[in-house]
Amino acid sequence: MxxxxxxxxxxxxxxxxxxxxxxxxxIWWTVFMAGxxxxxxxxxxxxxxxxxxxxxxQKQEIARQVMVGLExxxxxxxxxxxxxxIYRALVKTNELNYHQQNFLMAVTHELKTPLASIMIYIxxxxxxxxxxxxxxxxxxxxxxxxxxxxxxxxxxxxxxxFDRSGANLHKERIDxxxxxxxxxxxxxxxxxxxxxxVESDIASNVVIIGDNSALTRTVESLLDNAVRYNDKxxxxxxxxxxxxxxxxxxxxTDNGIGxxxxxxxxxxxxxxxxxxxxxxxxxxxxxxxxxxREIIRAHDGTIxxxxxxxxxxxxxxxxxxxxx
Amino acid sequence: xKTIFLVEDDANLADGLILxxxxxxxxxxxxxxxxxxxxxFQRGSFDLVLLDIMLPGxxxxxxxxxxxxxxxxxxxxxxxxxxxxxxRIEGLVAGGDDYxxxxxxxxxxxxxxxxxxxxxxxxxSNKKVKEVFEFDGRTxxxxxxxxxxxxxxxxxxxxxxxxxxYLVERTGKAVSRDHLLDAVWGYHTxxxxxxxxxxxxxxxxILEDDPKNPEYIETVRGVGYRFAGARKNRKE
Numbered sequence: 085m086x087x088x089x090x091x092x093x094x095x096x097x098x099x100x101x102x103x104x105x106x107x108x109x110x111i112w113w114t115v116f117m118a119g120x121x122x123x124x125x126x127x128x129x130x131x132x133x134x135x136x137x138x139x140x141x142q143k144q145e146i147a148r149q150v151m152v153g154l155e156x157x158x159x160x161x162x163x164x165x166x167x168x169x170i171y172r173a174l175v176k177t178n179e180l181n182y183h184q185q186n187f188l189m190a191v192t193h194e195l196k197t198p199l200a201s202i203m204i205y206i207x208x209x210x211x212x213x214x215x216x217x218x219x220x221x222x223x224x225x226x227x228x229x230x231x232x233x234x235x236x237x238x239x240x241x242x243x244x245x246f247d248r249s250g251a252n253l254h255k256e257r258i259d260x261x262x263x264x265x266x267x268x269x270x271x272x273x274x275x276x277x278x279x280x281x282v283e284s285d286i287a288s289n290v291v292i293i294g295d296n297s298a299l300t301r302t303v304e305s306l307l308d309n310a311v312r313y314n315d316k317x318x319x320x321x322x323x324x325x326x327x328x329x330x331x332x333x334x335x336x337t338d339n340g341i342g343x344x345x346x347x348x349x350x351x352x353x354x355x356x357x358x359x360x361x362x363x364x365x366x367x368x369x370x371x372x373x374x375x376x377r378e379i380i381r382a383h384d385g386t387i388x389x390x391x392x393x394x395x396x397x398x399x400x401x402x403x404x405x406x407x408x
Numbered sequence: 409x410k411t412i413f414l415v416e417d418d419a420n421l422a423d424g425l426i427l428x429x430x431x432x433x434x435x436x437x438x439x440x441x442x443x444x445x446x447x448x449f450q451r452g453s454f455d456l457v458l459l460d461i462m463l464p465g466x467x468x469x470x471x472x473x474x475x476x477x478x479x480x481x482x483x484x485x486x487x488x489x490x491x492x493x494x495x496r497i498e499g500l501v502a503g504g505d506d507y508x509x510x511x512x513x514x515x516x517x518x519x520x521x522x523x524x525x526x527x528x529x530x531x532x533s534n535k536k537v538k539e540v541f542e543f544d545g546r547t548x549x550x551x552x553x554x555x556x557x558x559x560x561x562x563x564x565x566x567x568x569x570x571x572x573x574y575l576v577e578r579t580g581k582a583v584s585r586d587h588l589l590d591a592v593w594g595y596h597t598x599x600x601x602x603x604x605x606x607x608x609x610x611x612x613x614i615l616e617d618d619p620k621n622p623e624y625i626e627t628v629r630g631v632g633y634r635f636a637g638a639r640k641n642r643k644e
Contacts, residue, residue: 192490196489197510
């Protein structure tokens with residue numbers, strides 16, 4: 085991993101040094117200027133000036149020094165604020181750099197692992213040492229690896245498309261209730277080694293104007309996350325679709341691993357993956373929720389996440405306008 | 409039958425590896441996460457560890473370090489998606505013996521595994537050099553990976569043992585760095601053959617009276633190294 089030439093730690097040290105130097109200078113100037121006033125008053129007294137003149141001189145000097153002092157403080161504040169902003173920017177750049185590297189590791193792993201698997205299975209098909217019976221199980225595995233690769237490549241291409249030309253959606257009148265029901269059915273059909281309990285309360289005939297395929301991917305991605313980011317033996321997912329006069333809200337609540345406050349803020353960012361990729365707990369690229377957010381934004385809607393913290397499950401909610 | 413401990417989190421890839429390794433006659437014990445890898449390893453008796461680097465819970469590099477710290481010298485072969493040079497070195501510094509980057513052909517992996525077992529058999533063989541090699545009050549124990557000399561007693565890594573054995577088997581003859589790398593690593597896993605110098609430094613520290621002016625493990629300028637042998641056997 086390449087390190088930036090100035091690290092946030094260096095910047096923080098420089099910032100503290102600057103702030104300390106500024107503060108020391110301000111104290112020195114205050115002491116020096118106070119001494120200067122006394123000195124001038126003493127000279128005037130020695131020259132035989134009367135009390136009124138000395139008092140006027142004292143006021144004048146104090147006013148001038150307050151002005152100089154305020155100017156000094158102003159510049160000091162500007163310099164310290166500038167240094168602080170530079171420090172913040174460096175911290176953010178560093179974080180972005182970390183998440184990009186993490187993303188790169190995730191994508192490398194996600195691309196190369198199924199590829200390695202496919203290559204090994206193809207070699208196995210040609211191997212005389214492997215029985216015909218065992219070879220029978222190979223083709224479905226090659227297919228599932230190819231599908232994993234296809235899904236990742238699609239995500240990367242889609243993320244690139246959002247950058248270049250915006251969403252480019254094909255909007256039409258769609259029955260969102262039906263879309264959610266179909267997604268739930270597909271979730272139930274997926275083979276899983278864990279028990280998945282889905283409770284749903286779906287209002288019927290919720291019609292919106294939107295891209296059927298993009299919204300299906302979004303809902304399925306959220307449902308997939310509810311299962312994948314879950315360590316429980318029994319995965320519980322609660323899905324509700326409600327509407328009022330002009331908006332509808334889809335809420336997907338799970339009993340999964342939950343999210344910290346920090347992760348809740350960043351989870352929809354591109355490349356963002358919770359934790360380090362070296363100790364990757366789950367497969368993923370850091371693009372799924374970013375794409376969900378972009379798709380919902382392109383429909384003038386909002387997507388939010390709420391979690392009571394790590395270990396306490398999460399609720400993802402999508403709000404969209406109802407179309408006529 | 410050789411037993412391989414496979415730590416790989418991807419179910420498809422792990423099954424593919426098991427399929428082929430079993431077909432080659434190896435017994436495979438598989439673990440799909442890093443949390444319990446070290447304790448599972450210690451519970452069994454393995455001839456080789458195949459270790460993915462990116463693993464749930466604890467990463468492969470940490471597992472490798474912990475296995476080494478626990479005193480095991482079992483060969484460890486990393487399987488990983490990361491291919492940058494510094495990342496490969498990281499794996500070897502952690503105590504790994506070899507490194508294969510995904511995707512790879514199963515034939516290449518099997519060849520590397522056979523290479524590791526071949527080198528292991530050579531290290532343990534005492535046809536040319538005794539299991540405990542002694543010279544001028546110094547000892548190198550190739551079975552327990554220990555050496556003692558003026559620099560004190562110290563544990564050796566398998567690679568250090570292999571380097572020493574290769575030189576001892578060719579006492580009096582100059583051995584090039586390339587030959588040492590080929591013999592000890594089997595592949596050019598390291599980016600530069602100069603890295604062998606670090607292994608020599610460690611051996612000299614233990615075995616030489618003055619490591620800066622070596623008497624036993626000599627540098628042959630422009631070639632590599634030579635083991636001079638015991639004083640009484642040297643041709644003047």
